[in-house]
């Protein structure tokens with residue numbers, strides 16, 4: 513019994529493959545409409561209309577010692593066209609990687625070895641980020657800057673061709689022996705909550721999502737948040753005035769709420785919805801009156817143990833007098849946080865009283 517049928521009966525009879533025929537037909541019609549074979553996109557750096565010198569733009573007879581016959585070592589090669597030189601129209605990356613927060617390309621690209629295996633399995637090896645780690649210049653195309661790279665999904669799964677951007681990032685930001693933090697743990701699909709980078713999120717209710725742009729079925733990328741603060745400059749997580757390489761401002765310390773201060777979140781989450789307590793019934797009081805940053809309650813990546821990306825900061829939040837420091841979700845909007853918060857010179861103890869009512873400094877909000 514073969515229930516799966518790929519061919520229609522007529523073509524099986526004639527021994528043809530309809531899919532192949534369809535593709536051929538598509539090709540023929542493309543050639544008729546476009547005399548130039550546009551179906552085969554030419555990689556930018558091998559396109560003679562863009563780089564007249566061809567291979568010689570980057571390679572020469574003998575080349576620099578220890579490189580793939582490159583005319584210059586390291587990133588200097590790229591900065592010839594992607595630098596500050598007057599007349600360069602390929603995008604000035606030099607001025608971006610020298611911003612306050614950056615990928616340390618200039619400092620560490622000399623540690624890149626052609627053909628190296630990532631993630632790194634040797635804890636003492638110097639970490640690095642070179643242009644070639646994130647771009648294969650023989651293959652990349654306009655709008656497909658990361659085409660032609662290998663990838664890593666975390667959990668020991670390597671891929672020959674990265675399909676998603678995060679697979680390139682995880683070559684250095686997952687369980688590399690020399691990585692300072694394993695970011696792949698934050699996004700693991702077995703976590704209780706996570707921003708939907710690897711897979712669709714597990715949220716039940718996100719009323720603040722700016723509809724039309726993002727929905728509960730959306731995937732987002734690392735570079736939706738990590739990128740150039742200059743919206744008219746080159747795209748990509750090369751550098752930013754906001755650390756760690758954030759596209760928009762996002763302050764961690766206490767301070768007055770404003771559209772700018774948490775702009776990173778407000779790009780996708782409607783400010784009015786958050787500040788009118790559409791979900792959490794005490795967003796406004798914490799954010800506006802107590803001037804607490806989102807980052808004291810939420811992780812921007814994900815949480816292994818809590819829903820709603822809840823992950824308390826360590827500067828202001830401590831265990832309560834019972835030694836409890838935990839989040840328990842209740843009726844939507846009225847969760848119970850058992851902890852002590854030390855802000856603006858005051859202590860706010862959150863705990864259950866003798867009657868098991870949820871109270872903050874002995875004041876118990878009704879209906880909570």
Ligand code: HEC
Nearest residue numbers: 557558563566567568569570571580625626627644649650
């Ligand atoms: C925009 C610059 C640039 C151009 C143009 C360019 N290459 Fe390369 N090529 C590089 C860089 C950079 C490397 C080293 C990559 C690394 O270290 O990971 C490289 C490496 C190579 C290698 C070593 C194997 C590999 O893929 O790493 C070969 C072979 C090669 N290039 C051939 C060519 C040929 C042939 C052309 C012309 C059709 C060409 N390149 C055009 C920059 C360029």
Ligand code: HEC
Nearest residue numbers: 556562563569589590592593602643647649652653654657
């Ligand atoms: C001889 C000049 C030249 C050199 C050298 C050069 N590029 Fe480019 N690059 C260009 C041009 C031109 C574009 C296309 C700009 C556009 O479309 O507006 C480009 C585009 C790109 C893009 C965007 C994606 C794409 O493929 O269109 C990336 C990424 C890039 N270059 C990386 C590099 C890296 C990494 C190096 C160093 C190995 C390098 N380039 C060296 C001229 C150069």
Ligand code: HEC
Nearest residue numbers: 615616639640641645680681683684734735738749756757
């Ligand atoms: C070849 C290795 C490599 C790849 C690939 C890579 N990075 Fe990095 N990244 C680094 C290094 C090295 C640093 C400097 C700090 C460190 O050692 O982690 C860094 C720093 C960062 C920082 C700043 C962290 C801080 O604490 O200031 C962010 C954010 C970041 N990378 C995001 C990304 C994203 C997003 C991608 C994928 C588009 C990516 N990285 C791909 C090597 C890499």
Ligand code: HEC
Nearest residue numbers: 705713714715726728730732736776777780806810812820
């Ligand atoms: C590029 C868009 C984007 C940005 C920027 C963004 N978010 Fe989200 N966020 C989403 C999407 C999409 C979801 C829905 C995920 C789902 O379906 O589970 C979400 C969900 C959430 C949730 C609910 C998660 C759950 O499991 O219930 C919280 C909390 C959250 N985001 C907080 C933040 C904070 C804090 C910031 C700023 C640091 C931020 N977001 C920035 C797109 C974004």
Ligand code: HEC
Nearest residue numbers: 718719720774777791792798805806809820844845846847
């Ligand atoms: C005092 C802790 C705290 C602070 C500060 C805080 N949140 Fe929340 N947030 C929560 C809790 C708790 C929930 C879940 C409430 C529930 O439904 O049970 C939540 C839910 C959310 C959600 C998911 C539901 C929705 O509204 O779409 C988003 C998004 C969110 N917060 C964004 C933010 C942003 C952006 C900021 C900063 C401007 C912020 N939060 C500040 C505690 C906080």
Ligand code: HEC
Nearest residue numbers: 678681685693695707709732733734737756762807811812
């Ligand atoms: C919704 C926005 C958002 C997305 C999506 C996102 N990040 Fe981040 N990332 C942040 C913020 C904000 C911080 C600063 C820490 C904080 O405040 O929670 C950060 C911190 C980092 C750091 C510094 C180390 C650390 O954990 O503090 C690295 C490295 C990093 N992110 C890499 C990545 C990579 C790789 C991806 C994609 C797999 C990614 N980020 C996706 C917002 C984001």
Ligand code: HEC
Nearest residue numbers: 587590594603605615617641642643646657746747748749
């Ligand atoms: C950590 C990874 C990483 C490193 C290192 C890196 N890039 Fe990129 N770059 C990216 C990503 C991701 C994008 C694409 C962003 C997008 O399309 O949204 C990009 C985009 C670009 C673009 C196209 C910009 C645009 O506006 O379309 C150029 C040009 C470029 N990179 C050149 C370089 C050069 C030159 C270097 C070395 C000095 C370099 N990159 C280093 C990740 C990286």
